[in-house]
Structures are given as structure tokens and as C-alpha cells.
Amino acid sequence: MNSAATPPEPDTLPPFLHPGDRVLLFDGVCKLCNASVQFVIRHDRQRRIKLASMQSPQGQALLQWFGQPTEQFDSVLLIEDQGLSQRSEAFIRLMAQLPAPWRWLRLLRWVPRPLRDWVYDRIAGNRYRWFGRHEVCLLPSPEHRGRFLDDPS
Template identity: 65%
Template sequence: MTDQKLPPFIQPGERVVLFDGVCKLCNGWVRFLIRHDPQQRIRLASVQSVQGQALLTWFGLPTVQFDTMAYIEAGELLVRSDAVLRILAQLPGLWRFLALLRVIPRPVRDWCYDRIALNRYRLFGRYDRCLLPNADHARRFLQD
């Protein structure tokens, strides 16, 4: 694969999670990933960031209201339960076994995912603005 076919801001071999930076649940997920990805295999970008907006545009996704987390690997975009399960498969230890939930039919998995995603602000809350990464975590986020 040549660099020209890669989405913007993504280097060959990078895996990127796009998340809602004002969602408290999504920020908790990001903290979980940082804690459980010691090899730093997964990079991060909020959908509100310049990088996130460029990636959403690249894949033809909405840039104003985004109701799913997305995962990009090898230039391929996964969303909803497929994204979560692929991310879990990248983590070490017992977390990767949760990826076995792929045996549940996608419509059922996505229905469950959507119930949480569409109600995430009401259930978990939201921040007034996108949180900035801690200095020691900044290298995990896509940069210009």
C-alpha cells in the first residue's frame, strides 16, 4: 500500500481510534485503552480535532454529529460493534478474548451498541469542551 492511499495523518501500520472528545463514556474508553495498551499499538483522535475531522471527511462520515466510535486499521474503517471487537482483539491478556463476541450476529451486537451510543450523554454525561490529553499521553494522539 502506498502512502497516497492512506487516510490523512495516518502512517503505514498505524491503528487509530476516533472517539467523541466531549463524551464522558468515550473518554473513559480512551483512558482504558491507554492503560491496557502498553505497547502503544493504538493511536487516538477525537472527532472534534483537526485530525479527526479530516479522517471523518476522508471516509465520508458526518463531521458535525457522530454517534459511533470508529477504528481505522490498514486504511480500513470499522464502526460500532465491529470497531470495539477489533480493538479488544489488539489488547493483551484476557481482554482479547472478549473479541469472541463476534459470534453474536452483527445486527444484535450493533443494536446493543446503538442503545448505549445514542444515549451516552444522558447515561454518562458530557464535558463542555473536548478534553486535552495529559502530557505523558500526548504521543498517543495523532498530530499534525
């Protein structure tokens, strides 16, 4: 998979998105991914990053729009104006959106991508074994209203 895919047309937005939206797509049954989402919610105080599980109808539509697999999830994905980022590039771009000290992790961009992605793939490939998985996607709590694409508020 490429680390960044570009949207088909500049005037065409992916489904459910508005200009300037940033969306983190994550595996909704992965406990590590859910902990990462909680981390983003806690540290993204400006609420700039929207969230969607890949298993949700919105997540599935976005995966299809970007030509990504809709049944096997091996990377978080970050959708921004620049298109779709995945693996270590998505992580670095995500951290760059958060306040210090987390944004300083964007300096990892200086590490060669093959090495970054190798480390990412080791963690992603073992995430269920190391951290576990939920039987079903967790639902957002009421205090997180408006953070998820499937939330009407």
C-alpha cells in the same frame, strides 16, 4: 452506515497516518468515550493504538477522507489496514488489540452483527444521558504524549 468501509486506493493513506497505524476516533466531549480512551491508554502498553477526537482537525480530516459525518458522532471508529470499522465491529477489533483478558472479547464476533449493533446503538444513543458530556474536548495529559494524532512527539 456500513460497519466497515474500505480505503479508496491501497497506495493512498488517509491524512496524518503512516502504514500500519491503528487509530481510534472518539467523541471528545462524551464522558463514556473519554473513559474508554483512558482504558485503552492503560491497557495498550505497547502503544499500538493512536487516538484522535472526532472534533480535532485530524479527526475531522479522517472523517472526511472516509466519507463519514463530521458533526454528529454516533459511533467510535477504528482505522486499520482493513479500512474503517464502526459500532460493535470497531469495539471487537479494538479489544482484539489489547492483552488478555480483554482480547477474549473478540469472541463477541460470533454474536450476530445485527444484535451486537442493536446493543451498541442503545448505549451510544443514551451515552450523554447516562454518563454525561464535557463542555469541550479534554486535552491529553503530558504522560500521554505521542498517543494522540495531534501530538507532535
